[in-house]
Amino acid sequence: MSLNSPRLYLASQSPRRAELLAQIGVDFERLSVDTDETVLAGEAPETYVQRVANTKAQAxxxxxxxxxxxxxPVLGADTAVIIAGQIMGKPRDRDHALDMLRQLSGKTHQVISAICLCGQQYQHVALNITEVSFREIAAAELEQYWHSGEPLGKxxxxxxxxxGAVxxxxxxxxxxxxxGLPLLETQQLLQKIEQMASNE
Structure with missing residues (x-):
């Protein structure tokens, strides 16, 4: 953590998001928020991630x-993996994780990330959609990956x-x-609110 005064609060306990913010030199403090991330009936993936990011920021x-x-300012973020239009959450157990990875094997999926930066008088949301292509993954590799412990919570x-990079x-x-955090969009929103502040 920098000794400089923080520029924002990060409404997340994710170590990955904290590392990414630190990577671009943003000073921040973390807030622990508890939000419901249940997908609503008929909710589109883009709508879902934007809603959850906003809910975290507002909390x-x-x-x-x-x-x-x-x-x-408070920064909230959410990231979802999408295959064939369906939102993949975090695996419940081994079978669920292996089923997810089999669906991703040899195919291209989307990762949709939303950020929300809000304050008392404003709320700005940005969305990023990235495509990721997996090679074919052998059954033995799936088992090895599960036993690494990495799939849990992802x-x-x-x-x-x-x-998972392999x-x-x-x-x-x-x-x-x-x-877990689109840095280009994050920097753009930070610049936007700083410009707003300088114009006041």
Whole structure:
């Protein structure tokens, strides 16, 4: 963590998102928020990730107000893996994880990431859609990957920044978005609110 004053609050306990923010030199403090990430009936993937990112940011903003914290912007983010139009969540168990990975094997899927940066007087949302192509994955590799422990807690049952990288044949879009935070869009929103502040 930088000794500089934080520029924002990150409404996430994800170590990956924290690492990505630090990578681009953003000073931040983390907020622990608890939000319902259940997909609503008939909800489109893009709508879902934007709604969840917004819910996290708004929960963080409410926490800032309740605790009387310094009124900085709050960043919420959500990432979902999509195959054939269906949202893949986090695996419940071994069988669920292996089923997800079999569906991804040899195919191209989408990773949709949304961010929401909000304050008392504004709310800005950005969306990133990245395509990821997997090579064919052998059954023995799937078992080995499961036993590594990495699929647990990961959308789509894989981590591109970890062992799951060996399954990736091609990526078209943003690597950081697949990890969990689209850095280009994050920087653009930060610049937007800083410009708004300078114009006031």
């Amino acid at each position: 963080g903003l409410a926490l800032v107000q309740q605790q009387g914290l310094n009124p900085l 959308a789509g049952a894989y981590a591109i920044q970890g062992l 399954f990736v044949e091609k990526i078209y879009g943003s690597y950081s978005a697949v990890v």
